[in-house]
Amino acid sequence: MEGKKVLSVNLSEGQSLVIPVIQEKLQIEKEVVESGKVQISKKVFEEETQKDVLILEEDIIVEKIAINKYVDKAPPAVRQDGNVTIVSVVKEVLVVEKRLMLVEELHITKQQTEKSVPIKATLLREEVDVRKWKME
Secondary structure (H helix, E strand, O other), X not given: OOOOOOXXXXXXXXXXXXXXXXXXXXXXXXXXXXXXXXXXXXXXXXXXXXXXXXXXXXXXXXXXXEEEEEEOOOOOOEEEEOOEEEEEEEEEEEOOOEEEEEEXXXXXXXXXXXXXXXXXXXXXXXXXXXXXXXXX
């Protein structure tokens, strides 16, 4: 065997020879390497919009109804007949005796109507653009 050294040992009985055994261990290290880039851009758009919204409107109708009738006692000052509120108007009239005369009544009616009203508003909308570059 050329170039290699061979160890030759003669051992007596009871002697021993220790030969170290070599073992390799694997050690792995990681490193962060930039391999690409991403660019993100965002655009904001304004958009005019219109939507019809139902609203409730209430109107009051007042009717004067002439009664001109003598009554023995005053009717209630205010009373309700369905959705009509009635306000009694009385006056004292001088005769041989004093009596109440129902002069008129006010009939007040509520009317509700729905109508569509356009509402304008500005809404924002975003768009995102993503671009990716690979590094060599």
